[in-house]
Amino acid sequence: MSQAEHYEILILGSGAAGKLLAWHMAGSGRRTAMVERRWIGGSCPNIACLPSKNEIWSAEVAHLVQHAAEFGTTNGPAAVNMAAVRRRKRDMVDREIAHHLENYKASGTELIMGTGRFVAPKTLEVQLNDGGTRLLTGDRVFLNLGTHAAIPNIPGLEAARPLTHIEALELDYLPAHLIVLGGGYVGLELAQAYRRFGAEVTIIEAGPEFAGREDRDVAETLLEMLRGEGIEVLLDTKALRVDGRSGESVGLVVQSPAGERRLDASDILVAVGRTPNTSGIGLDRAGVALDPRGYIAVNDRLETSAPGVWAIGECAGSPQFTHASLDDFRVIRDNFAGGARSTRNRLVPYCLFTDPQLARVGLNETEAALKGVAVRLAKLPMSAVLRSRTISETGGFMKALVAADDDRILGFAMIGPEAGEVVAVAQTAMLAGMPYTALRDAILTHPTMAEGLGPLLSRVPAS
Numbered sequence: 001m002s003q004a005e006h007y008e009i010l011i012l013g014s015g016a017a018g019k020l021l022a023w024h025m026a027g028s029g030r031r032t033a034m035v036e037r038r039w040i041g042g043s044c045p046n047i048a049c050l051p052s053k054n055e056i057w058s059a060e061v062a063h064l065v066q067h068a069a070e071f072g073t074t075n076g077p078a079a080v081n082m083a084a085v086r087r088r089k090r091d092m093v094d095r096e097i098a099h100h101l102e103n104y105k106a107s108g109t110e111l112i113m114g115t116g117r118f119v120a121p122k123t124l125e126v127q128l129n130d131g132g133t134r135l136l137t138g139d140r141v142f143l144n145l146g147t148h149a150a151i152p153n154i155p156g157l158e159a160a161r162p163l164t165h166i167e168a169l170e171l172d173y174l175p176a177h178l179i180v181l182g183g184g185y186v187g188l189e190l191a192q193a194y195r196r197f198g199a200e201v202t203i204i205e206a207g208p209e210f211a212g213r214e215d216r217d218v219a220e221t222l223l224e225m226l227r228g229e230g231i232e233v234l235l236d237t238k239a240l241r242v243d244g245r246s247g248e249s250v251g252l253v254v255q256s257p258a259g260e261r262r263l264d265a266s267d268i269l270v271a272v273g274r275t276p277n278t279s280g281i282g283l284d285r286a287g288v289a290l291d292p293r294g295y296i297a298v299n300d301r302l303e304t305s306a307p308g309v310w311a312i313g314e315c316a317g318s319p320q321f322t323h324a325s326l327d328d329f330r331v332i333r334d335n336f337a338g339g340a341r342s343t344r345n346r347l348v349p350y351c352l353f354t355d356p357q358l359a360r361v362g363l364n365e366t367e368a369a370l371k372g373v374a375v376r377l378a379k380l381p382m383s384a385v386l387r388s389r390t391i392s393e394t395g396g397f398m399k400a401l402v403a404a405d406d407d408r409i410l411g412f413a414m415i416g417p418e419a420g421e422v423v424a425v426a427q428t429a430m431l432a433g434m435p436y437t438a439l440r441d442a443i444l445t446h447p448t449m450a451e452g453l454g455p456l457l458s459r460v461p462a463s
């Protein structure tokens, strides 16, 4: 075993929080090492947010081209070239990696490519990707390990070599028929993209309800829109067994309310949830406790059970978004600077990048009812927002929840074009504690989607 090398700051895993922390700490003069086994910059730029949105945009282009005549442009026969789709995505990822490497260099962070595991408290043994090992110790150790796609225990599934999001974003061919196991955001985004590239797509959702965390009207609108594009969605349907091999031909036997049924397809994508990357890396030897779901147990300052060890991002049970991981970095940074920043009561928005997008912040109706929060509700169809008519995208709606006893906005949801942008306006008003009337009466640019907030909030019933 090599002799231990000591760092002031030692980070395992280069996700959103970890890399920002590395650059910040090294940039302020602390001897900092980052250990990363594969993805320079973590999941977001390599295999998750950015590449998925890149390919979703290619799918959007394919969709527009297919409907170009409606907009007054006629063109010749169009075809999707998945190798070119992948090339555009890979070019973007390569640029991201180069940008990350520049940041590591400029900040003075030592980037160590290898797999780390604890051999003692605050002590990592790193199996280097280039061969050999290094032993590293840190005054302060940060874990930003992320999660990976869960593969459910269904007979024949593993042998079928199913796609996860990683392989799905690397395909250079168009699946003839793609089965998507799981109706969560990863599954829905990729299902629609592949449908728009031209594949037959079937989504298998085990739960009786679609998009179970959303209000019924939101979930039903989304379901209707996906079905409207020719995506088959089977609800309350359990996968029983799989045969064949993804990429060639796969058979899936399911149990649905109508009975047992066999589906034959060319490819199968698994998107049923995430498993934290916390097993087999000696966290017990480091004194780092896990919660019952296998995530690292942390307090609201992201401190673990081991003194001098913090966990950040998804492995710490933070909301599974890049912007939440980024905020974990800010919690650590500000607390180190003597502040008192916590993860409690964070307002974390999100956007499902289907077309149209679904975005939400704060409470929805279901949560308000569960928590016994009295609200006033306003809803506006997107067809009433003039901008939606100019682009022929009038499906969906906006919804606002306002406190019953004062004028604070407690929640906002939108399914419609640019929902991911409009939600930021509602969120800003919520963060500022603005009365809904101030946003209602604001002069907003015409014709934009955000302009719809005025008529939406005009519908809030008087208290």
Ligand SMILES: Cc1cc2nc3c(=O)[nH]c(=O)nc-3n(C[C@H](O)[C@H](O)[C@H](O)COP(=O)(O)OP(=O)(O)OC[C@H]3O[C@@H](n4cnc5c(N)ncnc54)[C@H](O)[C@@H]3O)c2cc1C
Binding pocket: 012, 013, 014, 015, 016, 017, 018, 035, 036, 037, 038, 039, 040, 041, 042, 043, 044, 047, 048, 049, 050, 052, 053, 114, 115, 116, 117, 144, 145, 146, 147, 165, 186, 277, 281, 312, 313, 314, 315, 319, 320, 321, 322, 323, 324, 325, 353
């Ligand atoms: C398909 C898909 C699309 C998504 N789209 C969005 C989106 O649009 N918007 C959004 O906000 N979020 C999205 N997410 C979620 C988002 O990617 C994550 O929440 C985000 O990347 C934050 O992750 P993180 O910081 O916890 O860790 P990660 O970015 O996952 O980083 C963890 C790193 O740790 C490394 N690692 C793990 N164990 C070890 C070890 N023992 N040794 C060395 N290295 C190790 C891993 O290789 C990895 O690079 C998406 C996720 C997926 C799967």
